Amino acid sequence: MTIEASRSTTAFTILDAAHQVLREQSTRLDTLGRVIAQDGQLSDARLARLCRIVATFDTLVPIHTADEEEVLFPAVLSHEPFATGDTTPMELLAHEHGYHERLMLALKHGIARGDPADVAQAAMQLAYQTREHIDKEDGLLFPFARAILADDSETLDALTATMAARHDAAGLPY
Numbered sequence: 001m002t003i004e005a006s007r008s009t010t011a012f013t014i015l016d017a018a019h020q021v022l023r024e025q026s027t028r029l030d031t032l033g034r035v036i037a038q039d040g041q042l043s044d045a046r047l048a049r050l051c052r053i054v055a056t057f058d059t060l061v062p063i064h065t066a067d068e069e070e071v072l073f074p075a076v077l078s079h080e081p082f083a084t085g086d087t088t089p090m091e092l093l094a095h096e097h098g099y100h101e102r103l104m105l106a107l108k109h110g111i112a113r114g115d116p117a118d119v120a121q122a123a124m125q126l127a128y129q130t131r132e133h134i135d136k137e138d139g140l141l142f143p144f145a146r147a148i149l150a151d152d153s154e155t156l157d158a159l160t161a162t163m164a165a166r167h168d169a170a171g172l173p174y
Contacts, residue, residue: 011072011159012146014167014174018064019134025056026127026134033123042116050111050119057104063170065097067163068137075155076145089141096133103129 032049036042073090103126110118149156167174 009160009164009174011067011156011163012142014160014163015064015067015072015142016138017174018060018067018172019138021056021060022064022130023134025053026130029053029123030127033120033127036116037120037124040116042114042119047111050107050123054104054108054111059170060172061100061104063166063172067166069094069097071159071162072145075159076148079148079152089144093133093137093141096129096136100126100129100133 028049032046032053036046068090073094077088077090103122107119107122107126110122149159164174
């Protein structure tokens with residue numbers, strides 16, 4: 001979908017759509033991790049499911065992270081409440097992005113080694129941490145950012161155009 005195709009698209013609907021996909025994939029990942037933990041089996045069918053989930057994360061997460069760290073966070077930080085230079089919630093959330101990368105790497109290493117216990121543990125931990133992170137963004141950051149940017153339609157339009165272009169280039173829906 002291009003930005004011209006839907007005038008109801010905003011930076012926040014793009015971010016929300018990514019969160020929905022990541023929540024769904026995290027639920028699948030958690031379920032699969034629990035099944036593997038229970039029976040200790042890492043069958044070809046389970047590996048295929050894991051690879052599809054990992055591929056979704058690998059495609060969406062870097063773009064979504066860039067949407068937040070390179071587009072949304074700087075726009076929010078440029079507004080008055082953040083002129084002090086103190087540590088911000090955005091910095092803490094960006095730190096969590098790095099932690100999620102390490103969890104994904106642990107999952108990939110477990111898959112490569114064919115180690116059901118490592119795969120199960122990494123899958124469940126990544127799923128949990130992803131959902132917790134999304135809850136923080138949806139419950140705290142995004143409402144705050146919406147309020148900060150509510151009267152700045154020029155900035156919001158620019159954010160939307162940048163995010164939409166990234167998603168269009170990657171063939172990702174929003």
